[in-house]
Amino acid sequence: MKKFACLLVLLSLLTACAAQEQEPALEPEPNPPAGEWKLLDENYMPIYEDPCDTIEFPDYDGMSRENFEAKALEQGYNSDIGPFAAWATSGIYSPSGRYLAYHSNKDCLNASSKDGFSVFLFDTETGEDRVLLSGSDGSYYIIYGWLDNETVLCQEANQEYGYMVCGVDGSIAKLDGVSEILHQNGDYIFENKGQNLKLLQIESDGGITEIAQTQVDGEQVMSCGISPDGKFVCFTVRPNWDSPDREIVLWNIVDGTKQMLTPPEMTQGENAAAISVKWQYNGFVIDFNIADTSDENGHNELWHYQNSNFNVICALEF
Numbered sequence: 001m002k003k004f005a006c007l008l009v010l011l012s013l014l015t016a017c018a019a020q021e022q023e024p025a026l027e028p029e030p031n032p033p034a035g036e037w038k039l040l041d042e043n044y045m046p047i048y049e050d051p052c053d054t055i056e057f058p059d060y061d062g063m064s065r066e067n068f069e070a071k072a073l074e075q076g077y078n079s080d081i082g083p084f085a086a087w088a089t090s091g092i093y094s095p096s097g098r099y100l101a102y103h104s105n106k107d108c109l110n111a112s113s114k115d116g117f118s119v120f121l122f123d124t125e126t127g128e129d130r131v132l133l134s135g136s137d138g139s140y141y142i143i144y145g146w147l148d149n150e151t152v153l154c155q156e157a158n159q160e161y162g163y164m165v166c167g168v169d170g171s172i173a174k175l176d177g178v179s180e181i182l183h184q185n186g187d188y189i190f191e192n193k194g195q196n197l198k199l200l201q202i203e204s205d206g207g208i209t210e211i212a213q214t215q216v217d218g219e220q221v222m223s224c225g226i227s228p229d230g231k232f233v234c235f236t237v238r239p240n241w242d243s244p245d246r247e248i249v250l251w252n253i254v255d256g257t258k259q260m261l262t263p264p265e266m267t268q269g270e271n272a273a274a275i276s277v278k279w280q281y282n283g284f285v286i287d288f289n290i291a292d293t294s295d296e297n298g299h300n301e302l303w304h305y306q307n308s309n310f311n312v313i314c315a316l317e318f
Helices: 002-022 065-074
Strands: 036-041 089-093 099-104 118-123 129-133 141-146 151-156 163-167 172-174 181-185 188-193 196-202 208-215 220-226 232-238 247-252 258-261 272-279 284-290 299-306
Touching (some): 118 151, 129 163, 196 232
Parallel strands (some): 220 272
Antiparallel strands (some): 036 299, 099 118, 151 163, 188 196, 247 258, 272 284, 284 299
């Protein structure tokens, strides 16, 4: 009897969903509901802790870290003025935590150019350390972030269209038609072409699907954040070059609306400029720099913006 009742409930829900699908689509609300601001840190000082500093990497091609640094010094690498020698730096863990992608030029010492920079992959389970992208030919590779547990997004920085997807299996797939990635979260990327903005989704084989695009008024789009489900993008835009002011825009991908966010009231000072945006804690955290305070250099405040739309979750439980 209990199972029969559950089936009736499920049937009624499916019938209701079907009826809703037949109804005409509603027009987007002209004024989306405003979210709430919450102060996270009134004296925000961003600190980056490199995971490479906590790992004892194995020797590379029979060369220890000490031997690498000594050889680099002999070849003219200089830790103060450059070119710089990097055994392991700027690491990013895969979502599962198994792999660490990081930068190094320990495979570039014998190259004719000192400009090379490589991407390495360290397997925390097996201890294997290997090259994903070698800069021994003078190429300079950088890591954007992980698309999933098996693929990482990289770029050849000394090429205009050098984006690629690298698999932990050693595969490399170039991204065709992508010119300037402003931000990446999972397999979503935000492309900026002047005033034309696109949200794209990347496949592990390098395929690209356009999710949405929009036009924006302003001279330059600055920082950007993407929700993990790809339904919202929050970014800052500089309205004109004559002013340091920045506007904060929340782009709803589902209905296409763009909402201008009114900054929160700062704890001290005025004329706050939003300098960075990222997704965190089921909402967007925005770093504001406030110039006219008792500190001549100003200070930073970190605020969290949460909208009720971020919490829409459908669940069916019996």
